[in-house]
Amino acid sequence: MMIGMHTAKHSFTDTVLVVTDGSPRSRTVIDQVLRSGRNAVVAGRHTRDLVSYVDAAVHDQVWAVVCDPADPTQIEALIERAATTMGPVIMVVDPAGQLHDVHSADRHVA
Numbered sequence: 280m281m282i283g284m285h286t287a288k289h290s291f292t293d294t295v296l297v298v299t300d301g302s303p304r305s306r307t308v309i310d311q312v313l314r315s316g317r318n319a320v321v322a323g324r325h326t327r328d329l330v331s332y333v334d335a336a337v338h339d340q341v342w343a344v345v346c347d348p349a350d351p352t353q354i355e356a357l358i359e360r361a362a363t364t365m366g367p368v369i370m371v372v373d374p375a376g377q378l379h380d381v382h383s384a385d386r387h388v389a
Contacts, residue, residue, distance in 0.1 A: 293366060294317060294318040294320055295317050295371075296354075296368050296371045297312060297321050299321055299328050300323065300375035300377060305328075309332065319332075319342075321343045323343075323344075323346075323348075324346075354371075
């Protein structure tokens with residue numbers, strides 16, 4: 280089950296899906312994506328890992344979603360939904376190594 284936290288209208292631009300575990304490494308990757316001007320879909324298992332991205336300063340560039348990165352079906356659905364919500368997903372970044380089926384995710388990236 281995916282739970283998305285999304286309130287703003289986004290401009291469609293290239294989007295990067297970042298699977299986060301809340302670690303400093305994940306936060307650094309997400310911050311770099313945002314500084315590059317791209318949108319970010321931030322996916323994590325726990326709401327606590329996503330809270331800092333539901334913020335007025337970045338709300339127009341970020342869609343934070345609670346999902347299970349180990350479930351390829353949820354990741355595939357997330358990529359498809361992200362493309363219509365945020366813009367085409369051009370890359371999946373998994374700094375914590377939570378994706379169990381990387382090839383499945385890659386097949387759905389623009």
